[in-house]
Amino acid sequence: QKEVEQNSGPLSVPEGAIASLNCTYSDRGSQSFFWYRQYSGKSPELIMSIYSNGDKEDGRFTAQLNKASQYVSLLIRDSQPSDSATYLCAGSSGGSYIPTFGRGTSLIVHP
Amino acid sequence: DVKVTQSSRYLVKRTGEKVFLECVQDMDHENMFWYRQDPGLGLRLIYFSYDVKMKEKGDIPEGYSVSREKKERFSLILESASTNQTSMYLCASTPTGNTIYFGEGSWLTVV
Numbered sequence: 120q121k122e123v124e125q126n127s128g129p130l131s132v133p134e135g136a137i138a139s140l141n142c143t144y145s146d147r148g149s150q151s152f153f154w155y156r157q158y159s160g161k162s163p164e165l166i167m168s169i170y171s172n173g174d175k176e177d178g179r180f181t182a183q184l185n186k187a188s189q190y191v192s193l194l195i196r197d198s199q200p201s202d203s204a205t206y207l208c209a210g211s212s213g214g215s216y217i218p219t220f221g222r223g224t225s226l227i228v229h230p
Numbered sequence: 231d232v233k234v235t236q237s238s239r240y241l242v243k244r245t246g247e248k249v250f251l252e253c254v255q256d257m258d259h260e261n262m263f264w265y266r267q268d269p270g271l272g273l274r275l276i277y278f279s280y281d282v283k284m285k286e287k288g289d290i291p292e293g294y295s296v297s298r299e300k301k302e303r304f305s306l307i308l309e310s311a312s313t314n315q316t317s318m319y320l321c322a323s324t325p326t327g328n329t330i331y332f333g334e335g336s337w338l339t340v341v
Contacts, residue, residue, distance in 0.1 A: 127270075153329060162320055162332040163273075207273070209330070216261045216280065218330055222272035 121146040125208050125221035132228055138195040140224050142208030145189070149210040152184060153218065154193045157205045166206075167193065198228045233257070234333035236321050242339045249308040251336050253321030262304035263288075263322040263330070264296060273320070279304055311340045 122145040132138045140154075151170050155163035169175045169182040169191070181194040191210070195202055205225050211218040234255045243249050255262065264276040265288075275288030277296040285296050293315060297305045304323075308315055321333040 151328070155332075162335045165329055165331070168329055216324060216328075217263075217275070217278060218324075220273045222270075 121149075121210075121212075121219045123208055123210055123219045123221040125206075125224045127222060127224060129225040129227050132198050132226070134198060134200060134228055134230050136198050136228075138198045138202065138226055138228065140193040140195075140206050140208075140226065142191045142193075142221055143189055144191065144208075144210045144219070146210065146212055146219070147186075147189065148212040149189075149219075151211045151218075152182070152191045153209040153211075154180075154182060154191075155207040155209065156202075157207060157223065159204075163207055195226075198226075200228050200230055202226060203228050234321055234323055234331050236319075236333040236336045238336050239334065240337045242341060243311050245312060245340055247311050247340075249311050249338065249340075251306040251308075251319055251321070251338070253304045253306070253333055254302050255304075255321075255323040255331070256302065257323065257325075257331075258301065259323040259325050259331075260301075261324050262298065263324075264294070264304065264306045265320045265322065266290070266317040267320060267335075268317050276306065276319075308338075311338075313340050316340045 157163040167182045183192045205223040207223045208221040209218040263278045265273045279298045319336045324330040
């Protein structure tokens with residue numbers, strides 16, 4: 120059974136701080152990883168994808184992948200109240216088009 | 231931009247009614263999915279399709295069926311709606327092994 124695990128939270132951080140969201144996965148064959156943001160009552164929207172070990176930066180967001188430890192993280196720098204949402208981690212293996220989603224981590228950024 | 235359109239956003243149906251949820255994508259993606267999302271349970275895969283007229287059961291197919299007569303359209307059918315099918319339904323599509331794109335969601339209430 121492929122699993123993607125996330126702490127459900129809520130993770131509460133003050134405005135301007137770095138928010139760190141973590142995700143572990145069980146399938147060693149997973150090659151592609153995705154972070155989605157989902158506001159309450161809305162559908163998930165893609166923030167970042169990462170395929171290689173290391174860091175990938177896009178504006179205030181940095182995704183980190185460590186395949187040896189089967190660990191993916193998302194850092195949000197200079198967190199804003201508008202970042203308050205649920206963040207979903209997903210992984211998919213090379214031969215499969217079916218991603219496995221975690222249950223999401225709720226992030227609250229307070230002023 | 232990829233667009234996945236769910237034509238019915240908010241529906242209220244009576245127990246026992248037949249319900250159709252339609253989804254159309256405009257990017258010629260091979261793969262399409264139907265999920266439902268409930269608080270605390272995350273995204274659960276109902277059915278997916280990797281080609282026209284092809285379908286596979288996901289994790290929770292009971293009480294649902296699907297139809298894919300054209301590549302761009304994937305329909306979810308509730309043959310006899312029940313109150314425990316009250317949920318948010320998300321359609322998604324993806325080219326193989328790549329980012330999954332979600333529609334805006336359909337909120338179904340069965341009374």
